[in-house]
Amino acid sequence: MRSPPPEVLASWPKPNYVDPQRRGNEGVIVQAILVVLVTAIVIIRLYARIVITRAGIGLDDAMIIISWVFAMGLTASVMLAIKRYGWDIHVWDLPPKDMVTSRMISWASMVLYMTTASLAKASILVFYLRILVAKIDKIVTKITLGVVVVYYIAAFLILCLQCRPLQHYWEILIPKSAGTCIDESIHMITSAAFNILIEIVIFLIPLRSLFALRIRTTQKVHLISLFSAGLLVIAASTVRLVYVVIIMRKSYDVSWYGYAGWLWASIEVHVSIICACVPSCRAFFVAWNRSSSKGGSKTGGPSGTYPSGAGRSYNNIEDDVMGLTDRRLGTQAMVSARSRRSESEEDSMEGTKGVTIQMEVMQFEEEYQKEVRKSRAQNSKA
Structure with a gap:
């Protein structure tokens, strides 16, 4: 802390200890x-x-x-x-x-x-x-x-x-x-x-x-x-x-x-x-957002009813997703998810070049979007 010089101290007003600004x-x-x-x-x-x-x-x-x-x-x-x-x-x-x-x-x-x-x-x-x-x-x-x-x-x-x-x-x-x-x-x-x-x-x-x-x-x-x-x-x-x-x-x-x-x-x-x-x-x-959407109308959109198994809690969804989402940059993206219950793998595309990044912040939104697309497809067939 710097000590004020005398000229600065002299320029200060009289102290107000009772009701200061x-x-x-x-x-x-x-x-x-x-x-x-x-x-x-x-x-x-x-x-x-x-x-x-x-x-x-x-x-x-x-x-x-x-x-x-x-x-x-x-x-x-x-x-x-x-x-x-x-x-x-x-x-x-x-x-x-x-x-x-x-x-x-x-x-x-x-x-x-x-x-x-x-x-x-x-x-x-x-x-x-x-x-x-x-x-x-x-x-x-x-x-x-x-x-x-x-x-x-x-x-x-x-x-x-x-x-x-x-x-x-x-x-x-x-x-x-x-x-x-x-x-x-x-x-x-x-x-x-x-x-x-x-x-x-x-x-x-x-x-x-x-x-x-x-x-x-x-x-x-x-x-x-x-x-x-x-x-x-x-x-x-x-x-x-x-x-x-x-x-x-x-x-x-x-x-x-x-x-x-x-x-x-x-x-x-x-x-x-x-x-x-x-x-x-x-x-x-x-x-x-998913929980709110489940209570919406049955329109096949994000607020519609999900197909069988799509309305599970995220606790169960996490059981189905093993590992984080891998994306290889510079070529095609690869998204791979494996189900512990069904032990089935989705089709994946594997890139051959580029830098890899694991984006855990995206995995749940991707699962959500997949279910929305499935729901819309089922409703259109119906």
């Missing part, structure tokens, strides 16, 4: 909405993985659960600091008795932010390793995952070692506090910028395989849209970087601008978790 409740409202939304999305993801697809809890799911726990801790600490320790007022209105506690919460919040953001990135990359089987994609994904791990360890060590002793970080405003600290602005700005670079790489990794998929244009658009949600994370991270620069380089009013900075940090990590969950949640919404 405040930012308002927008930050608390936004974060409360995010908590509810993220919690619901994580629950849907786990339900889809355990009940609908019966895939069980994987490493990426475990990482998201832990990331969600730290995200809730981050939100709680930021809300506490806003409501109790003056993160929504001007720095000159911050009571001296709250300055130390405010700095302690700031340090803890940075640990929570780094942990939940890194876990969300790692979860997405582990998910990539499961669905992307092209050698180049796997290599890039593994390298990026290694960079995320190294980035987290380095940022955590810098945060712990930037002041000697550590408590000098939150006691720095106490006149008689003994200790030294490095320039916080250097690693904070560098870390925020590097964080954006990692997010851009994570966003770009699957695009090559997605664009090369030989599937219907509408399906391709849907899939690319799912993975393009990462652009929201990049946007939030960029806004956060702007406020980090303002806090560290442009203004000494750290509590006033820090309010917006922490709000965007919270938005970033929560949106990251949502983006990590969206592909896995697709099976839930397809299943929900």
Whole structure:
């Protein structure tokens, strides 16, 4: 934290400890909405993985659960600091008795932010390793995952070692506090910028395989849209970087601008978790759409009655689908599904060239579309 020079201190108005100007409740409202939304999305993801697809809890799911726990801790600490320790007022209105506690919460919040953001990135990359089987994609994904791990360890060590002793970080405003600290602005700005670079790489990794998929244009658009949600994370991270620069380089009013900075940090990590969950949640919404369609009219369309065996729950459908959907790019697509009950295989076409990608986010929609076509064929014959 930079100490304001005398001329800046002289320009500050008289402190108002009774009724200071405040930012308002927008930050608390936004974060409360995010908590509810993220919690619901994580629950849907786990339900889809355990009940609908019966895939069980994987490493990426475990990482998201832990990331969600730290995200809730981050939100709680930021809300506490806003409501109790003056993160929504001007720095000159911050009571001296709250300055130390405010700095302690700031340090803890940075640990929570780094942990939940890194876990969300790692979860997405582990998910990539499961669905992307092209050698180049796997290599890039593994390298990026290694960079995320190294980035987290380095940022955590810098945060712990930037002041000697550590408590000098939150006691720095106490006149008689003994200790030294490095320039916080250097690693904070560098870390925020590097964080954006990692997010851009994570966003770009699957695009090559997605664009090369030989599937219907509408399906391709849907899939690319799912993975393009990462652009929201990049946007939030960029806004956060702007406020980090303002806090560290442009203004000494750290509590006033820090309010917006922490709000965007919270938005970033929560949106990251949502983006990590969206592909896995697709099976839930397809299943929900099927359940709604079963109660519709008997028209032979998506809301019509399914033929025998088509109205089974997704638990049973998952019993019939062995493995994930394989697609070979650059030639004809191959889609193979095997029934455990009938032990019969559908006709398949196998490509000879191109990159392979396993798209588990598509398998249930494909089963749904097959049943719709069968239903329409039966109704037309009738």
